Amino acid sequence: MKLVNGYDLMKYAQTRNLVLPAFNTTNMEMTFAIAKGLNDAQLPGYIQISSNNLRLSDPETIVFLARKAAVKYDIPIGLHLDHGKSYADVKACVNAGFTSIMIDASHLLFEENIAAVKKAVQYCHFYDIPVEAELGAIGGKEDDMASESDCKTDPDMVLDFVERTGCDTLAVAVGNVHGLEAKPKIDISLLEKISKISPVPLVMHGGSGIPFDIIREAVKHNLIKINYGADLRRAFVTTFGQAYEKNNMETDIIDLSLSGVKNVAAVAENLVKTINDIPI
Template sequence: MPLINGFNLLEIIKERHVCAGAYNTTDLITTMGILDAVEQSRIPAFIQIAPTNILLSGYGYIYDMVKRYADQMETPVTLHLDHGKDFQNVVDACQAGFGSVMTDNAQYEYDENIAQTKRAVEFAQGYGVPVEAELGAIAGKEDDYVNPKHKYTDPEQVIDFVKRTGVNLLAVAVGNVHGLNLDPNINFSLLKKIQEVCKVPLVLHGASGIPDEQINQMVNYGVVKINVASDLRQAYIQTMGKDYERNKNRFDLVNVTLDARKAVKEIVYHKIKVMNKLSPVAVQ
């Protein structure tokens, strides 16, 4: 199945009442590990990349890489821009063929966040792709950007923000933290209040490190997209490191990278099952 538009993926998610993981890639090995798991699970998903990781390959190469694999899949997948920190990121992703984009203007004050988000939405409309934005501020480290402060999403701002920006997905700050969250503290009461007033689907960032028993509740709170990045990168790097420690003279790059691909697949497959409260099945 070819890569599909984000609006179409959201419709499939809604019809099936599932929660789609959004898994961050950087290179070919990570991409293949992610999509291996998605295809085995048969649960629709986003595969995404942030501009800081685009530096390794460029928008066009990432699109071609993901599309080439997705063309052979039966499970629907959308390629998504994660954390577009400036308008040009959104432009580049749309022009490269991405199926959805995130414009991240949480670093601005409220009115400026609205203005920048609205600009991105109006541009993306020309390409027919949905736009995700963030309201509040999620603490932690997202690639090279570190936000030391956590600002919870204010439910009283949600209606106004969505109406004035026209945004299609809303990433919320409810105790989630970017990076490996060693002290998760999801405020489900706040999440419920946001769900009750928000007219667009919700997104949870920073799922790495949040306990499974909290992740598998999200589908009941209007969350349709859950971002996972740090867990995948850690599995990739640790697998490579362990291979090296076992044999420091090894030069068999193919099997080392196949080990890393499998490690990424195992993490993604586990996350998919947890998000959707599915019975564990062995990774093939």
């Protein structure tokens, strides 16, 4: 199947009462593994990459790899820009063929955040591409970038922000954190309050490390998408690390890479099933 437009992917999930996982990739092996994991689970989701991780490749390369990964399967898969850090990155990814976009201006002042998101929305909507924005700041570490911020999303700002930006989904900060080094403390009551105010579906970043009972409670409050990065990266890196510990003369990159794909795919399959409360 070709990569699916973000609007169509969300509609597909909503009509089936599913929450979409968004799995972070960095390279070919991770990209192929994510697609395989979703297909093995027979559940839809996103391959996504952050602006920061595009340092290793470029939008055109990731689109090429994602298309090759998705075309073998029949399950709907979208390609999402995660934490787009600039308007230039947004344009480059849309032009390359990404099917969903996030512009992250949450580090800016409220009015500046609105202006940055609105500009991205105007460009993306011309090409029928949905836009995710972020209100509030998520702590932890994302793609080697540490953040000390712990500013939760203010419910009183949500409606104004969404209406003025025109964003299609909203990433919220409710005690979720990036990476595995910090401990998440999810405020379900805050998430519930935001969900009743927001006119668009919500997104939770930092899924890795959040207990699954909390995830299952969170998805009841208009979540459409949950991001996972660290769990998959750990599975890939561990494949090589364990091989090196066993034999520090190991040089078989091909077999280790294939094993890494298998291991990451298994993690992705388990995660998408678990967040949708489907037996593994």
